[in-house]
Amino acid sequence: MPDAVVRVDNGLVVDVVPRSEFFGDLEDLGEGVLLPGLINAHCHLDYTILRGAILSNRSFTLWVKRINALRQTLTDADFLTSIAAGFKELRLSGVTSVLNIESYPELMIKMAPPPLRTWWFFEMIDIRNRLAGEEAIAGALSFFGKRSDWPGGFGLSPHAPYTASLELYRAAKLCAEQTGLLFTTHLAESDEEDAMFHKGTGALYEFLREIGRNMDDVGKGSPIKMLLENDAVPDGTIVAHMNHVTQADYELLREGGWNRRLHVVHCPRTHEYFGRPPFPLERLRDEGFPISIGTDSLASNASLNLFEELRTLRRAHPSVSPREAWEMVTLAPARALGMEGSLGCLHPGAIADLIFVPVAKNAPDPYAALLENRDPVGWMRLGGVPV
Secondary structure (H helix, E strand, C coil), X not given: CCXXXXXXXXXXXEEEEEHHHCCCCCCCCCCEEEEECEEEEEECHHHHHHCCCCCCCCCHHHHHHHHHHHHCCCCHHHHHHHHHHHHHHHHHCCEEEEEEEEXXXXXXXXXXXXXXXXXXXXXXXXXXXXXXXXXXXXXHHHHHHCCCCCCEEEEEEECXXXXXXXXXXXXXXXXXXXXXXXXXXXXXXXXXXXXXXXXXXCHHHHHHHHCCCXXXXXXXXXXXXXXXXXXXXXXXXXXXECCCCCHHHHHHHHHCCHHHCEEEEECHHHHHHCCCCCCCHHHHXXXXXXXXXXXXXXXXXXXXXXXXXXXXXXXXXXCCCHHHHHHCCCHHHXXXXXXXXXXXXXXXXXXXXXXXXXXXXXXXXXXXXXXXXXXXXXXXXXXXXXX
């Protein structure tokens, strides 16, 4: 709505009205677009400190080895500094909510409440030592339960089919269904993962076998097939990547109605960093999957800027309209969070997470003009409060 006034009370949007119908004091933001705060649907704030530390390489396995080596050199203080720097960078690009995969939930004991609305997903891996699923999840709940007043929420994240056992997936699924916790996982991310599960070969297969992973589950089809046929993920699962989806996978997904039960997150610049084949956005969209956008981590990206992600997205996928692109960082991730109608939108009853971006008043397409913004977002409100 042009020349509009957004009224906020008690942290919520009360209404949006033409300026001509509003009488009273207001904050005039000038020419531009007031829009819902952006939602980064997949991020690893632990690794903000690793910006530029790993040169781009098409080998996913070499990247995994390198990041594992770097992690061993970092202290708790390093990770806390990394997380704080990540929040600052997110804020500058208009992000008010982030879905963060937390590899070290014990760090949360040392944290103040986050400055942005954050969903913390406890990353679970049992590649070498098979913790009882119940034990791993009990640990997560103990961290989360003491921080129920933090803005955002909590969830579980079995890392990926190549690093988390089916037993761990099933235990996490049961917990999510019983407690209402969100659930996310990495799935069908790389060609090396695809080769491992389809053929029982490749660099990732050899690396994981050498460090002790049980390989009885590989060589039997795709990782998508393994999780779905073994009832290992709950409805509403947020799946990051989905880069390698076969025709058989699409048929399985369609037969199970998973296009209405999964939320896909694409990370355009991480995709570009690894030199991957084109992301199957058009096919996934045609199949009915809602698609959100995330930045992934700075171990595979240059920044946490969602404006840059959307520009990269549209270069690779011109069929995505500017409006649809913005919906992938507002409406779609809000739906994935179960916050449809509360986040990612501007209408009565929505949480007043707002940002303002200067745009010329005569811009023929405000959505397209927004995409060209390269300046830090200066005006932001979280629940109506300046951030």
